[in-house]
Amino acid sequence: MKLATLGPPGTYSDVVATMYQQQPGVVFGARLVYYSHLQRCLQALPDEADYAVVPIENISEGFVPVVLDYLVSADLHIVSEHYQSIEFSACGAVTELSECKRLYVQFVASGQCRDFIDALGDVEILTTQSNSESLLLAAEYGQGAMAIVPNHLLADAAAETMPWRQANVHDYSHNATRFLLLAPGPAQVEDVIEDDGRARKTSLMVMNDNDRPGLLEQVLHCFSTRRLNLSSIVSRPTGQGFGQYHFFMDVEASLNNIAMQGALRALQQITRVKVLGCYG
Numbered sequence: 474m475k476l477a478t479l480g481p482p483g484t485y486s487d488v489v490a491t492m493y494q495q496q497p498g499v500v501f502g503a504r505l506v507y508y509s510h511l512q513r514c515l516q517a518l519p520d521e522a523d524y525a526v527v528p529i530e531n532i533s534e535g536f537v538p539v540v541l542d543y544l545v546s547a548d549l550h551i552v553s554e555h556y557q558s559i560e561f562s563a564c565g566a567v568t569e570l571s572e573c574k575r576l577y578v579q580f581v582a583s584g585q586c587r588d589f590i591d592a593l594g595d596v597e598i599l600t601t602q603s604n605s606e607s608l609l610l611a612a613e614y615g616q617g618a619m620a621i622v623p624n625h626l627l628a629d630a631a632a633e634t635m636p637w638r639q640a641n642v643h644d645y646s647h648n649a650t651r652f653l654l655l656a657p658g659p660a661q662v663e664d665v666i667e668d669d670g671r672a673r674k675t676s677l678m679v680m681n682d683n684d685r686p687g688l689l690e691q692v693l694h695c696f697s698t699r700r701l702n703l704s705s706i707v708s709r710p711t712g713q714g715f716g717q718y719h720f721f722m723d724v725e726a727s728l729n730n731i732a733m734q735g736a737l738r739a740l741q742q743i744t745r746v747k748v749l750g751c752y753g
């Protein structure tokens with residue numbers, strides 16, 4: 474069994490994939506396969522891997538657009554979620570920060586370390602696809618280069634050669650990212666029929682094929698009348714024109730909950746809905 478995740482090894486995605494691989498569950502004992510960017514991890518399903526671990530949402534940066542957009546059309550479902558605490562360090566081939574000429578930082582990580590990056594002043598910022606790639610590129614560039622890396626990567630051989638090492642450069646001490654374990658195929662309602670009493674969440678994608686006044690209000694009504702709480706609702710452009718959006722929603726209820734089933738039936742009469750998974 475293969476589990477796709479973002480590489481090179483050392484990313485936070487790798488930390489979470491390793492956690493899944495080592496604990497009893499559907500991917501226990503799976504072999505990790507690394508991909509250089511998030512889109513490739515997702516595309517690995519189903520031909521190159523059986524499961525994938527990707528970040529979906531950060532406490533300050535919000536949702537990761539590339540993952541949401543992929544979920545609109547891909548034949549994938551969510552098996553599980555994991556909240557990972559995220560801590561960043563800066564390291565580089567400099568003896569003081571004023572010597573920094575170039576900073577490598579992953580595209581989502583940059584928004585989580587804004588204060589540190591702003592204080593560097595006028596340096597060249599190169600965004601990367603992963604936090605471990607940032608470290609490798611800074612080490613390769615040498616004198617004057619710095620990287621934002623996960624705290625745990627300060628122990629990596631590449632970081633150990635760097636004279637400047639500063640831990641905890643993230644803006645929020647409680648920084649965290651939510652990760653999803655994804656599998657190919659549609660979510661199976663039967664999978665969750667057995668209610669084990671655990672609190673569950675159902676994720677849905679409300680597809681906007683036919684924009685009209687009041688559509689979102691009607692959608693929300695399906696949940697509010699049944700006293701179902703949404704823990705998130707985010708929109709993504711359909712790409713068809715301004716003002717047209719799909720909606721990604723997390724509902725705090727299991728798919729086998731009677732109220733949730735009623736909401737789903739009501740929603741299906743209003744618009745096209747894709748059930749992304751029921752987990753928790």
Ligand SMILES: O=C(O)C(=O)C[C@]1(C(=O)O)C=C[C@@H](O)C=C1
Pocket residue numbers: 479483484485486487528531537559579581582602603604605623650
């Ligand atoms: O580069 C990594 O370490 C990742 O796992 C990716 C990622 C992300 O894209 O959100 C994961 C967690 C952090 O929020 C920053 C980066």
